[in-house]
Amino acid sequence: MNSARSKWYSLGLLIAAIFVMSPAWLGGLQLDKSEFAVRRQKLMDRISDGAAVILGSQSGRQSNDFYYLTGVEVPDAVLFVDAKKRESVIFYTISERAARESGLSLDLVHDPVGTTGIERWLPAEQFNSFLTQRFISYLYRQKSAREQAIETLYTPFKPGSIGELSGILRQMTRNSWDGRVSREVAFVRHLQDEFPQVEVKDCSELIWDLRLIKSPAEIEIMRRAARIRVKALLETMKSTRPGMKEYEVAALFGFLNKKEGAQDPVFQPIISSGENHEFVHYNKNNRLLEDGDFIVFDGGPTVDYYHVDISISYPANGKFTPRQREIYEACLAVSKACLSLYKPGLTCMEVGEQARELLKKKGYDLSKDVFQKLRFFNEGGCTHPVGLDGHDAGGADLDYCGPLKPGLVFASDVFAIYPGEKLGVRVENTVLITENGCENLTVFPREISELESLMKDKGIIQLLKEAKRY
Secondary structure, X not given: OOHHHHHHHHHHHHHHHHOXXXXXXXXXXXXXXXXXXXXXXXXXXHOOOEEEEXXXXXXXXXXXXXXXXXXXXXXXXXXXXXXXXXXXXXXXXOOHHHHHHHOOOOHHHHOHHHHHOOOEEEOHHHHHXXXXXXXXXXXXXOOOOOXXXXXXXXXXXXXXXXXXXXXXXXXXHHOOOOOOOOHHXXXXXXXXXXXXXXXXXXXXXXXXXXXXXXXXXHHHHHHHHHHHHHHHHHHHHHHOOOOOEHHHHHHHHHHHHHHOOOEOOOOOOEEEOHHHHHOOOOOOXXXXXXOOOEEEEEOOXXXXXXXXXXXXXXXXXXXXXXXXHHHHHHHHHHHHHHHOOOOOOOOHHHHHHHHHHHHHHOOOOOOOHHHHOOEOOOOOOEEEEOOOOOOOHHHOOHHHOOOOOOOEEEEEEEEEEEHHHOEEEEEEEEEEEOOOOEEXXXXXXXXXXXXXXXXXXXOHHHHHHHOOOO
């Protein structure tokens, strides 16, 4: 083998080794239909005086609340949960061709009840008549539409995704010329017009409360999502160099996630550097990385509808300056202290108080600016639940959720911004509360020595450049 061919052969082996794919993605971790049945039963327990109607999304990704209760991705589906009869009915219509084009199982076409585990299935076009028949006897009993309601119907008044809440609804409420209402509000009004004797109640938070505590099966999916994200971040970090555009870094990260079988992310990767550190959710990613830049990277995949949240901070040139080292070590110290304290029964504020005392005992001067500027220090690093959404269960803040409970998964996020210095720092992990403590789902090399050592290695982009393929 001549030297040129040998070089290409060696490069091919190296890239193949870097891109080795875990076989786990081929089948994917699938939730059993019994998991969704338990969730519907729990919802029935909370709406024992009536029934609930949950609308699925009209296209694209299934709505979180609907998916949580059914696992069905067919668009334009509707779920009717009857607490009095202790049964559910799912409505959808899909052809073999549509199922194949969407990558859905043909079993959803040929055996809806057996595939979904839902007691009854009816075509989508029968939903209106079903609902009318369900309530018609009550309507006939009323002498006047103004009399007291004798039946209760629950439905979400809010979208089940923080993305929808922060996007569509913000546009509707802040733009006085918009004039639209959300799909959920429009449905509520239609129900009230069609069935005036039926009391329509909001079940958004009832479902979000169920979503807050994760089952063992959900946790396994999130562990897999975490492994994918950490692996992608490690390789992305190694490939980062001054002279690259932020979007190059983001593109590599996206590819690495997709390569492992992840779906589209819930949000665009956030790469903050230079003057953009001031904007925590900056995602234009069009800045040219310069020597001396410090980077905060936040981004992640979707795996079987579930997410994890992890942010890393590192220098573009692979070497921390004294100031970068100072702010990073303070942020990391707080994060590690909180991780050592999370356990059931404590509130996030109590974790923050104990973390402060722990750091004082270790000799840290918490009056220094590197500690004073840190966000969520007092709250124990707790920010938001994580699960079907990056900000799960309606985006609720954890300080309103009371004591930590086993099965709760949340983002432990500590960060600070130093706009005058064009610096920012962030250490964020996804944490699971266990029976006796916690598990960090997103274990990542965090020590400065580890990060600097990793960035001495050549990343994928450097290997491709050497081969004149980039």
